[in-house]
Amino acid sequence: MQINLADGETLSVREYGQGQPVLVLSGLGMSSVQWLPFLWPFKRNFRFIIPDWRGFGGSKQAKIPRLDAISSHWQDLQQIVQQLHLHHFAVIAYSMGASIAMYGMQYADFSSKISHYLHIDQSPCIKNRTDWHYGLYGKQQTQYLACLSQLRAILQDYTAPEYMPRAQQQQLFSAWQTLLAFQGSHPLLLQSLKQLNRFPQLAAYTLPLKNLQMMTWYLDTYLAHDLDLRPSLHTLHCPITWLSGQNSALYPIFGQQLLAQKLKATHVILPKSGHAPLLSQPLQFYQTLRQFLRQMPI
Numbered sequence: 192m193q194i195n196l197a198d199g200e201t202l203s204v205r206e207y208g209q210g211q212p213v214l215v216l217s218g219l220g221m222s223s224v225q226w227l228p229f230l231w232p233f234k235r236n237f238r239f240i241i242p243d244w245r246g247f248g249g250s251k252q253a254k255i256p257r258l259d260a261i262s263s264h265w266q267d268l269q270q271i272v273q274q275l276h277l278h279h280f281a282v283i284a285y286s287m288g289a290s291i292a293m294y295g296m297q298y299a300d301f302s303s304k305i306s307h308y309l310h311i312d313q314s315p316c317i318k319n320r321t322d323w324h325y326g327l328y329g330k331q332q333t334q335y336l337a338c339l340s341q342l343r344a345i346l347q348d349y350t351a352p353e354y355m356p357r358a359q360q361q362q363l364f365s366a367w368q369t370l371l372a373f374q375g376s377h378p379l380l381l382q383s384l385k386q387l388n389r390f391p392q393l394a395a396y397t398l399p400l401k402n403l404q405m406m407t408w409y410l411d412t413y414l415a416h417d418l419d420l421r422p423s424l425h426t427l428h429c430p431i432t433w434l435s436g437q438n439s440a441l442y443p444i445f446g447q448q449l450l451a452q453k454l455k456a457t458h459v460i461l462p463k464s465g466h467a468p469l470l471s472q473p474l475q476f477y478q479t480l481r482q483f484l485r486q487m488p489i
């Protein structure tokens with residue numbers, strides 16, 4: 192299904208199943224199809240509505256707006272809610288999708304529409320603050336943001352890897368591999384990717400986006416994002432399930448525990464999972480999803 196947006200672009204939205212509406216808000220780099228194996232057992236009782244954000248999946252051709260990515264995605268989500276006449280629904284929000292949800296809670300009335308909320312491994316503050324030390328990469332945030340800034344500088348003035356001079360291509364792939372190493376990727380994977388540097392066309396497939404302007408848009412968003420969205424969570428007056436990976440490198444588990452306690456949320460910690468529980472502990476993730484959906488009347 193295609194949703195017409197206010198700026199003339201269209202957004203691809205996948206509808207799957209029938210019954211009670213559930214908005215599924217994906218993380219950065221995801222496609223809606225990645226959710227289907229987990230949602231298939233519930234399709235008879237729930238109508239899952241899964242947007243593909245600009246730059247990904249069926250929305251990869253949508254143009255970059257003037258707004259930052261979080262604000263833009265929130266405006267796109269509002270269009271989806273309005274055009275599909277959604278009034279009361281559950282929300283499953285993962286990573287960047289949770290930032291979009293919290294943005295809507297803080298700056299609009301999104302929380303009043305949510306009947307049940309599942310929050311997956313995301314901090315309400317991307318940047319660390321004097322009273323919050325559990326933002327993106329926690330104690331290592333300064334080094335990580337420096338890596339992002341380096342990658343951003345390499346991307347300047349280029350739209351796709353094939354248009355870059357060979358030296359810049361190698362710098363790009365090297366910087367990207369540094370970020371993957373920061374995220375704890377397996378050494379054998381990193382070594383394999385390093386070998387691909389000799390073949391730019393193949394190495395380009397390891398990037399989350401081949402459209403470098405779109406990648407720059409997301410980098411700028413995360414480098415500039417300095418909002419404190421903690422107040423947004425206190426606007427929720429519905430059952431909350433908080434899902435965290437014990438070994439999440441992106442968002443320290445202690446900060447996740449603090450938030451879950453303050454919100455009196457049901458906190459599920461997957462002991463062998465990092466930031467991507469769908470990949471690292473898929474069975475346990477499915478079980479958490481099933482328990483979450485069982486709270487909803489059919």
